[in-house]
Amino acid sequence: MGVSRNFLSFAISVPAGILLLLKGITGPTETYAWLLNYLSSGIITDKLVQSIITTTLLVLIFISSLGGIAVVAGGFFVWKNHVSIGKLLISLGAGVGFFWVIFLVFVLVLTGDVFSQYSVIGWTGLILAFAARLLAK
Numbered sequence: 001m002g003v004s005r006n007f008l009s010f011a012i013s014v015p016a017g018i019l020l021l022l023k024g025i026t027g028p029t030e031t032y033a034w035l036l037n038y039l040s041s042g043i044i045t046d047k048l049v050q051s052i053i054t055t056t057l058l059v060l061i062f063i064s065s066l067g068g069i070a071v072v073a074g075g076f077f078v079w080k081n082h083v084s085i086g087k088l089l090i091s092l093g094a095g096v097g098f099f100w101v102i103f104l105v106f107v108l109v110l111t112g113d114v115f116s117q118y119s120v121i122g123w124t125g126l127i128l129a130f131a132a133r134l135l136a137k
Contacts (some may be wrong), residue, residue: 005137007077013075013090013132017068019125020094025093027064032057063092071129072093078136087136094129101130 020026036057044050063070070093077086091097105128 004051005135006081006083009132009135010075010079012128013071013078014124015134016128017070017072017075019068019121020071020129021068023119023125024067024120025125026095027070027092028100029061029064032061032064035122036056061093063089064095065136068125071132072123075132076111078132081134087133088107090133090136092130094126096126096130096133101126109126 036054039053039057044053053082067071070089074086074089074091074093077083077089081087
């Protein structure tokens with residue numbers, strides 16, 4: 001019997017997480033922080049809704065700030081057949097999703113900043129995290 005896709009996803013997420021940790025790449029924490037500030041500026045008047053949104057965004061910021069640790073943890077959850085949670089952790093930790101990768105490449109190519117921010121280590125980690133997420137079933 002061959003190796004399962006979920007185990008391969010975990011096996012790929014480990015080096016991805018390590019590379020992301022080495023480079024210091026995290027998920028889109030700045031985006032969540034901006035959204036938190038924007039929504040806290042008085043747009044939402046209901047205190048309960050405001051509390052729920054604030055708590056949710058703070059949890060997203062925390063998980064995304066873990067970066068590579070969240071990617072490895074997500075791979076472990078995928079391996080143990082908790083695929084939805086695992087894919088979510090991989091996505092939040094690396095900030096990778098199909099449209100995010102395309103957008104990131106587009107912006108970095110247009111600005112000519114392809115390698116200065118992410119370097120080969122960072123890009124390899126992002127691509128491996130994206131592959132680990134895609135492999136998970």
